[in-house]
Amino acid sequence: MRRSHADHRLGTIARDHGQLAARARSFATGEESNGAVSGRPLLPSEQLAQ
Structure with a gap:
């Protein structure tokens, strides 16, 4: 998955x-x-992917 696929x-x-796992669980x-x-x-995602 590329970063451009995620909105958040x-x-x-x-x-x-x-x-790292503890911080991800907290989130x-x-x-x-x-x-x-x-x-x-x-x-917009299309500009980030360039």
Whole structure:
């Protein structure tokens, strides 16, 4: 899957796989998490794929 296929993005910073998984779980359950941000792209998908 390319990034242009998703309308929503999640970006994370983690020291290891365990921390990454914990931040992804927090996001999935709606909890706030340091080191994770989400949002929608500002440009239409076709412009991002170039």
